[in-house]
Amino acid sequence: MIKYLGSKRRLVPHLVALAQAVPGARTALDLFTGTTRVAQGLKAAGFTVTANDLASYSAVIATACIATDARTVRRARLDALAAELEAQPGARGYVTRTFCEEARFFRPENGMRIDAMRAHLDRLDATPAERAILLTALLLAADRVDSTTGLQMAYLKQWSARSARPVTLRLPPLLPGPGHVLQEDARVCVARADTYDVAYLDPPYNQHSYHSNYHIWETLVRGDAPAAYGVARKRADCRTTKSAFNIRGAAWAAFREVVLNVRARHVLLSFSNEGFFTEAAIRGLLAERFGEVAVVPVDSPRYVGARIGIHNRRGERVGQVSHVRNTEWIFVAGPDASAIAETAFEAVAQAVPA
Numbered sequence: 160m161i162k163y164l165g166s167k168r169r170l171v172p173h174l175v176a177l178a179q180a181v182p183g184a185r186t187a188l189d190l191f192t193g194t195t196r197v198a199q200g201l202k203a204a205g206f207t208v209t210a211n212d213l214a215s216y217s218a219v220i221a222t223a224c225i226a227t228d229a230r231t232v233r234r235a236r237l238d239a240l241a242a243e244l245e246a247q248p249g250a251r252g253y254v255t256r257t258f259c260e261e262a263r264f265f266r267p268e269n270g271m272r273i274d275a276m277r278a279h280l281d282r283l284d285a286t287p288a289e290r291a292i293l294l295t296a297l298l299l300a301a302d303r304v305d306s307t308t309g310l311q312m313a314y315l316k317q318w319s320a321r322s323a324r325p326v327t328l329r330l331p332p333l334l335p336g337p338g339h340v341l342q343e344d345a346r347v348c349v350a351r352a353d354t355y356d357v358a359y360l361d362p363p364y365n366q367h368s369y370h371s372n373y374h375i376w377e378t379l380v381r382g383d384a385p386a387a388y389g390v391a392r393k394r395a396d397c398r399t400t401k402s403a404f405n406i407r408g409a410a411w412a413a414f415r416e417v418v419l420n421v422r423a424r425h426v427l428l429s430f431s432n433e434g435f436f437t438e439a440a441i442r443g444l445l446a447e448r449f450g451e452v453a454v455v456p457v458d459s460p461r462y463v464g465a466r467i468g469i470h471n472r473r474g475e476r477v478g479q480v481s482h483v484r485n486t487e488w489i490f491v492a493g494p495d496a497s498a499i500a501e502t503a504f505e506a507v508a509q510a511v512p513a
């Protein structure tokens with residue numbers, strides 16, 4: 160899966176165990192699904208999952224990995240389509256010009272292959288599911304050869320070792336069973352009539368915008384060749400596209416609206432101790448809506464950029480790293496929340512002995 164700020168890769172076993180410990184739970188909403196890692200874990204555990212996120216790249220990954228039933232996919236045909244994409248000769252296009260010449264996110268030879276594959280994808284006679292699977296494969300392939308620390312606000316001063324590898328397609332993991340994808344503001348999504356047994360909430364926790372941090376994935380998926388600005392050649396709409404969850408003065412009202420309106424019996428929520436809200440405030444809000452609340456702190460490493468250090472625009476180290484780990488709180492809200500948390504964490508401890 161792609162390198163992603165706030166990805167819950169390490170928490171997936173805990174979150175899945177929690178959802179499984181909710182008596183009779185079959186349906187789940189992943190409201191801020193991002194990479195869809197958690198949604199994939201839930202789907203693999205047998206839940207019918209709805210994955211929502213504002214980002215176009217997330218909706219494409221969710222179409223491939225959540226909404227597509229692997230049993231309906233013709234694998235040999237997909238392999239042939241992927242081979243056809245890979246056979247395209249490199250061609251200098253928007254990605255090469257913008258992200259390899261005006262910036263240095265990819266080596267030009269890889270940029271030209273990404274351009275050629277992206278252009279050919281639009282010419283393929285593919286179903287919407289096949290198109291999403293191939294576009295996800297291209298995104299993952301580009302991520303494997305980028306020259307960043309995992310954020311697209313900047314590229315590395317020296318090429319990363321992985322950037323020298325040729326870009327190659329690998330199909331993403333596909334899971335059997337039904338699933339759904341939405342691309343809506345979380346507040347709009349929770350105003351729908353649909354109800355879920357469990358909802359997982361993983362909102363942005365500070366001012367760092369996902370639209371800006373992952374502008375290349377947004378552009379690659381949309382294929383819209385926008386005007387670009389700054390050293391990182393961000394999409395012009397990064398100046399105006401803001402999520403309420405990234406604005407200190409607006410985030411709590413947005414969060415409160417989501418928690419009070421989400422139509423689920425139980426809610427699972429993760430939030431960083433470095434975010435806009437305190438543990439006590441979150442706990443109080445969840446208790447207001449759901450009654451019982453349990454909180455489990457999980458210690459985790461900070462994202463790689465924060466661990467490497469603070470650099471100026473020329474790539475020189477200018478600051479000290481204050482700490483390399485943070486705490487992620489997992490909240491469980493709803494009837495018997497404490498018992499659910501206890502059952503789930505025991506199950507994880509037994510599956511993965513310390």
Ligand SMILES: C[S@@+](CC[C@H](N)C(=O)[O-])C[C@H]1O[C@@H](n2cnc3c(N)ncnc32)[C@H](O)[C@@H]1O
Nearest residue numbers: 165166167191193194213344345361363369402
């Ligand atoms: C912390 S990340 C989620 C990470 C995800 N759980 C994972 O493991 O990949 C927060 C996500 O919220 C999305 N987002 C930001 N504002 C949003 C909004 N108003 N409505 C829906 N999604 C939003 C971002 O695009 C981002 O993918």
